[in-house]
Amino acid sequence: MSLELISATQQILKKVEDLTNKKFQFVERKDLPTYATVKMARKNMESHIITYKAEHDEIIHHIIAHECGHIIRMHGVPEEKRVIPMTNEQTKMKALQEVDDDIQRLSTLLTAEELRQLINMWYEGLVRQLTNVPPDLMIEKWLYNEYPDLRTYQLKSIQKQHKEAIQALSDEVRKITPKKIYDASNVMNYAFFRILGFHFGINFVKPYNNSRYLNSGKKLTKITEENYVDSYEGDVQMINRWADYFHLNHWFQWTDFQDIPDNYSDQR
Numbered sequence: 084m085s086l087e088l089i090s091a092t093q094q095i096l097k098k099v100e101d102l103t104n105k106k107f108q109f110v111e112r113k114d115l116p117t118y119a120t121v122k123m124a125r126k127n128m129e130s131h132i133i134t135y136k137a138e139h140d141e142i143i144h145h146i147i148a149h150e151c152g153h154i155i156r157m158h159g160v161p162e163e164k165r166v167i168p169m170t171n172e173q174t175k176m177k178a179l180q181e182v183d184d185d186i187q188r189l190s191t192l193l194t195a196e197e198l199r200q201l202i203n204m205w206y207e208g209l210v211r212q213l214t215n216v217p218p219d220l221m222i223e224k225w226l227y228n229e230y231p232d233l234r235t236y237q238l239k240s241i242q243k244q245h246k247e248a249i250q251a252l253s254d255e256v257r258k259i260t261p262k263k264i265y266d267a268s269n270v271m272n273y274a275f276f277r278i279l280g281f282h283f284g285i286n287f288v289k290p291y292n293n294s295r296y297l298n299s300g301k302k303l304t305k306i307t308e309e310n311y312v313d314s315y316e317g318d319v320q321m322i323n324r325w326a327d328y329f330h331l332n333h334w335f336q337w338t339d340f341q342d343i344p345d346n347y348s349d350q351r
Contacts, residue, residue: 086109086111086133086135086143088143088144088147089144089232089233089236090232091144091148091230091232091233092144092145092147092148092233094230095147095148095151095152095155095230096147096151098151098155099131099151099154099155102154102155102158103123103124103131103154103158105124105128105129105130105131106129106130106131107130107131107132107133108129108130108131108132108133109133109135110132110133110134110135111134111135111136111137112134112135112136113136113137115134115135115136117136117146118135118136118139118140118142118143118146119133119134119135119136119139119143119146119147119150120133120134120135120150121133121147121150121151121153121154122134123153123154123157123340125340125341125343126341131154133147135147140239141236141239142236142239142240142243144233144236145226145233145236145237145239145240146240148226148230148233148237149219149222149223149226149240152218152222152225152226153218153222156218156221156222156314156315156318157315157340159314159315160314160315160316162341163339164315164316165315165339165340165341166319166337166338166339166340167337167338167339167340167343168210168214168322168335168336168337168338169335169336169337169338169343170206170207170210170334170335170336171336174333174334174335174336175206177333177334178206178331178333178334179202179206181263182205182261182262182263182264185260185261185262185263186198186202186261189201189259192259193259201259205260205261205264206264206334208268209264209267209268209331209334210331210334210335212268212271213267213271213322213325213326213329213331213334213335214322214335216271216274216275216325217307217311217318217321217322217325218315218318218321218322219275220275220278220279220307220311221311221313221317221318223237223241223279223282224279224282227282227283238283241279245276245287248269248272248275248276249290251265251268251269251272252269252290252291252294266296266299267329267331269291269294269296269300270296270299270300270303270329271303271325273288273291273294273296273297273299273300273301273303273304274300274303274304274307276288276291277300277301277304278304278307278308288300303325303328306324306328307321307324307325310324319337
């Protein structure tokens with residue numbers, strides 16, 4: 084294995100193995116769109132799977148540690164409470180109906196294939212953001228508090244996320260994104276970086292000061308900080324609170340972790 088991880092990340096991997104009674108399988112893949120992904124094993128899988136890119140940055144130490152945090156949180160509740168968000172054609176159609184005016188507008192500017200790709204990116208991206216950011220907040224706090232040796236890599240990784248989030252404020256992105264999706268995504272980004280900024284002692288939200296997302300982002304931040312229960316059940320509850328806030332409840336469904344598709348281990 085060409086992947087060498089720092090001690091803190093190795094400790095977290097060992098914690099997952101002890102908690103789940105399953106080892107990790109490491110798979111190198113050249114075409115991976117990110118530095119690393121971690122797949123949590125279902126009952127019929129022999130091991131958790133870490134897929135990584137041979138050419139990677141040092142933030143891979145943080146990425147793998149963070150993804151393991153999701154496994155640790157899920158295994159903190161009984162099996163019957165291990166639910167995950169999922170989408171299907173029905174939830175997708177309901178979502179797209181709400182942004183149909185924007186789709187019609189963009190259909191005059193883009194080819195059918197370009198529009199199809201964008202629609203998938205919008206929908207899947209927003210649902211992923213909605214259902215990941217609340218637990219991501221708690222995982223980042225946990226890593227910061229419990230694994231100080233990881234902080235250098237953690238900060239570099241979060242700064243990379245921050246740069247990408249700020250780029251999403253551009254007019255270029257706004258013009259090719261449905262308003263409902265664009266606004267919700269930016270408000271979520273604001274809340275994420277404001278809460279982490281408070282915890283890390285860093286002002287991440289200065290670029291948002293003159294944006295129209297300031298007040299909505301502050302309100303979401305307040306809801307999150309005042310109501311979050313730090314557990315997997317709390318993650319589900321907070322995701323639902325965020326979905327309520329943005330009227331996105333019907334954009335996804337909850338399902339039992341063991342009911343996800345058979346090709347789960349092959350998915351990115």
